[in-house]
Amino acid sequence: MPKLLLAGAGHAHMAVMAAIPQLRARGHQVTAIGPGHRHSYSGMGPGMLGGAYTPDEISFPVRNMIENRGGEFITGIVATINPRRNRVVLESGQEVPYDVLSCNLGSFVPDDILASGPDEPSFQSLASRNIFPVKPIEQLFWARQRIQELAQDRQVRIGVCGGGAASVEVAGNAWVAAMSGEGKGGIVQLFARGALLKTMPEKVRGLVRKTFRGRKIKIFEESPVLSVHNGSILLANGQSHTQDMIFLALGVKPSSVFRASGLEVSRDGGLLVNQFLQCPAHPDIFGGGDCITFSPQPLAKVGVYAVRQNPVLRHNLQAQLEGRPLEPFDPGGGYLLIFNLGGGYGILHKNGFAFGGRTAFRIKDYIDRKFIQKYAITRSLSTDD
Structure with a gap:
């Protein structure tokens, strides 16, 4: 029985996971590897x-979703891929064979700005x-709890490193988390290497600035972060800002698995x-999501x-088997982008059109919940090939 192996159970593999019964009916075995029994949707x-x-x-x-459709799920973290032996090696040492492999291993936030040295405590935890x-997304739940815990005693100081959409x-x-409940609130500072949202139209940037002014969130533009210490952010200009909570949102890099495996990668490791x-x-070997670099563009x-890669991976994995x-894969044209700024407020942008308000958030909430509901069922979906 030909073996299809999904390394990662993320967004790009949702249609494949939904089609497991159809794949099995055609004589294929489907196995997926994931670090946990649930996968969080980064957009929410x-x-x-x-x-x-x-x-x-x-x-x-x-x-x-996988087991109830007849597939096998292995809890583990992928360490390397051995394409000569058609094996995926887990950190535990377990080797998983495949005939066709698809990778959706995601990305991570680089931690090279974390201070290290004899006088700095370990950043293990x-x-x-x-x-x-x-990232991992799950950490944001614990961050909310910690913000509210600190806010019980004092006005919590929160620093965000990065100037893009995630930051x-x-x-x-984070501001909404600090202001919720009966705590003493919070002060949020955002440190951007260059201009805030530098790839976005000025109208979008203006809407974000207006919202942040109303919340007294201070934006430091052209302020690269040199290093992050316990309780402080040091900027390249020598300024140091004391913080109770620090978020790292300095962009993401693809999984390091491919470079470690000797596979052909792009400059950033995708x-x-x-x-x-x-x-x-x-x-x-196929792949989708943040872990790949699409060579055509x-x-x-x-x-x-x-x-958008879902149906193409669904077809091509079966076709390769x-x-x-x-x-x-056709990446398509422009796409709808909606920022969730918290408190039920959003900013919507597409093709030069932009507006902010509760309607924008409600649109995002509807789209996100619909995506979750579409795939978070354990029966198969209709997937004609």
Whole structure:
């Protein structure tokens, strides 16, 4: 029985997981590897920080989704891939065989700005030192609890490192978390390397600035973060800002698995794939989401592309198992982008059109919940090939 292995049970694999009964009916075995029995949806993570959602509301029960459809789920973390032996090696040492492999291993927030040295405590447990990278998403739930705990005693000082979409959403929702309940509130500072949201139209940037002024969230533009210490942020200009909570939202890098495996990668370490989402040097390896670099054209690290890759991966993985022609992936045109700034307020942007308000948040909430509901069921979906 040909073996399809899904390394990662993330956004780009949702349609494949839904089609497990159909794949099994055609004589294929499906196995998925994931670090836990649930997979959190990154698009709703900041909303969890702000209190709009619970962890269960923003996550897929991937283990049940796979096992109830007839697949096998292995709890583990991928360490390397051995394409010569068609094996995926887990950190536990377990080796999992495959005939066709698809990777959706996600990305991580680089931690190279964390101070280290003989006078700095170990950063092994960042959460215990109130330092929270925006990934893994699950950490934002614990960050909310910690903010509210600190706010019981004092006005909590919150620093956000980064000037992109993730940092803006985290800053807005961290402020909401601090102001919720009966605590003493909080002060939020955002430190951007260059201009705030530098790739966004000025209207979007203006809406964010206006919202943050109303909340007294201070934006430091052209202020690169040199290092993060326990309880402080040191800027390249020598300024130091004391913080009770620090969030790291300095962009993401693809999983380090591919470079460690000797596979062909891009400069940032993403698995290089062709128009079929396939590794050219190893045709039985495919990938989607943040962990890949799409060689035909650059793609932003946004969830919309993982969602659009779903049907192509669904088709191509089965086609590769059966020796049939592959379909190319078309990234499509512009996409709708909505920032959740917390408190039921959002900013919507598409093709130069932008507005802010509660309607924008309600649109995002509807789209996100619909996506969760579409795939977070344990029966199969209709998937015609």
